[in-house]
Amino acid sequence: MKLSVVILNYNVKYFIDLCLQSVLAATTNLDSEIIVVDNASVDGSVPWIKSQFPQVKLIENQENLGFPKGNNIGVAQAKGEYVCILNPDTVIAEDTFFKALEFMEQNQQLAIMGPKLIDGSGRFLKESKRGVPTPWVAFTKVTGLYKIDPQLFGKYYNLKLPESQPGVTDVLVGACMFMKRDHYLALKGFDEACFMYSDDIDLSYRSLQLGKSNFYNPDINIIHYKGESTPKDFAYQMMFREAMNYFYTKHFHVSNVVKIWIKFATNTFSFLKRFRGVRSVKNTKTPSRYWLISSELDLKIGVNKNIPFMHTDHCISLSKYKNTGTELILDPNTISFKEIIKFMSEYGSGFSYKILSSDKNHAVGSNSSNAKGEVLVMS
Numbered sequence: 001m002k003l004s005v006v007i008l009n010y011n012v013k014y015f016i017d018l019c020l021q022s023v024l025a026a027t028t029n030l031d032s033e034i035i036v037v038d039n040a041s042v043d044g045s046v047p048w049i050k051s052q053f054p055q056v057k058l059i060e061n062q063e064n065l066g067f068p069k070g071n072n073i074g075v076a077q078a079k080g081e082y083v084c085i086l087n088p089d090t091v092i093a094e095d096t097f098f099k100a101l102e103f104m105e106q107n108q109q110l111a112i113m114g115p116k117l118i119d120g121s122g123r124f125l126k127e128s129k130r131g132v133p134t135p136w137v138a139f140t141k142v143t144g145l146y147k148i149d150p151q152l153f154g155k156y157y158n159l160k161l162p163e164s165q166p167g168v169t170d171v172l173v174g175a176c177m178f179m180k181r182d183h184y185l186a187l188k189g190f191d192e193a194c195f196m197y198s199d200d201i202d203l204s205y206r207s208l209q210l211g212k213s214n215f216y217n218p219d220i221n222i223i224h225y226k227g228e229s230t231p232k233d234f235a236y237q238m239m240f241r242e243a244m245n246y247f248y249t250k251h252f253h254v255s256n257v258v259k260i261w262i263k264f265a266t267n268t269f270s271f272l273k274r275f276r277g278v279r280s281v282k283n284t285k286t287p288s289r290y291w292l293i294s295s296e297l298d299l300k301i302g303v304n305k306n307i308p309f310m311h312t313d314h315c316i317s318l319s320k321y322k323n324t325g326t327e328l329i330l331d332p333n334t335i336s337f338k339e340i341i342k343f344m345s346e347y348g349s350g351f352s353y354k355i356l357s358s359d360k361n362h363a364v365g366s367n368s369s370n371a372k373g374e375v376l377v378m379s
Helices: 011-025 045-052 067-076 094-108 134-144 183-187 199-209 236-250 255-283 337-350
Strands: 004-011 032-040 055-060 081-085 090-092 110-118 176-180 213-225 289-294 309-310 326-330 352-356 362-365 374-377
Touching: 004 011, 004 067, 004 094, 004 362, 011 032, 011 045, 011 090, 011 094, 011 337, 032 045, 032 067, 032 236, 045 055, 045 352, 055 067, 067 081, 067 183, 081 309, 090 337, 094 110, 094 176, 094 213, 110 337, 134 255, 176 183, 199 213, 199 236, 213 337, 236 255, 337 352
Parallel strands: 004 032, 004 081, 032 055, 110 213, 289 309, 289 326, 326 352
Antiparallel strands: 081 176, 090 213, 110 176, 352 362, 362 374
C-alpha cells in the first residue's frame, strides 16, 4: 500500500465530514487507506462516520488520549509506505496526495513535508513553516521584534522563506504532515508525554536531530479551520503553557532566569491567542446575503430567513460582490475542492465561506483562525 491517511477526531462531527469528503476525493485511484481514530467524542461523530463513510477504518478510543497517542495508535495500524497525519478540520484538493507522493519520491533525502495552509477566510497561516522556538527565537516572537526586522528576527515563522517559495524549514505543523511510515516509526511517533500543542514542534525537532531535512511545499494548498481544533479558552492557555514548558525542559538546558522568562512568554503568548479568540467571536458579523454555488436548486438556508438568498452553479461574475458582506456556500459536488481552495486563496476575506456537508443538510466554515467555526443548517 502506498499511503495511509491518519486522522484524529475529537468532537468535530461536521468538520471531519468535510475533511473525509475531500480525502476520499483525493484517494480515488490511489492505493491507500483512511484511518480515523476517535478520541471518545460525544457529539455523534462515531455513528456519523459509520453511516456516511463506511469505507473508512474507524478506531474508537474509550477516552480522550490526546493528540500524540491518538495518532500513534492510528499509525500503528497503518500499512502504507507513506503516512499523512491530517487534522479533522482540514480540507484538501483532489490532487493533494498525488502531488505529495510524487514530490517525496523525487526527493528521498527529505524527511517530513508540509503544505501551505490557509484558514477558513483564505488567509495564509504563518505556522505552515517555522523555526525551532529556542528561548531566543521565542523572545523575538513574543516581543514583536520579528515585525520590526523580519529578516533578522523572523526565525519563528521562517520569514526568510517567502510563503510562495518552497524550501527547507525546521518545523512543520501537525495539521498536515507527509513522511515515510518508517521515518515516523524511527522517531517513535509523537511524544505521548505531551498531550497536545508542542507535539509537532517536538517531532520536527527530533527529525532534525537525526540529520534529516523538513520541507515546506506551497505547491500543495489546504484549508485548516484552525480555530475549530484549537478553541481559545483558559484551558487552552494552561495546556499550551505546560506543553511548551515540557518542550523546553526536554530539549534545552536553561538557567532559572530563562525558565522564568519561558513561563512568562508562554503565558503571554497563549493569553494573547485566547484574547484574540474572544475578540473574533464578538466581531463576527452577520452576512448581508448568502450565495449558494450549487447545481441543486432546492437547497435553502434554514436560518436567517430575512437575509437575501441567491443561487448559481458557478463562481464567475462574483468579483463585484467582494467586500459586500456576502457569504458563499460552496457545494463540492458542483465545484471541486481544488477550485474551492483556489478561489478562497485568491479572494481571501472579500467573502466569508461555508462548504456543504455530505448530506447537504449543513454547511460549515470559519471566519477566523482564532475562534471556533460555524455550522449552518440547510432546509
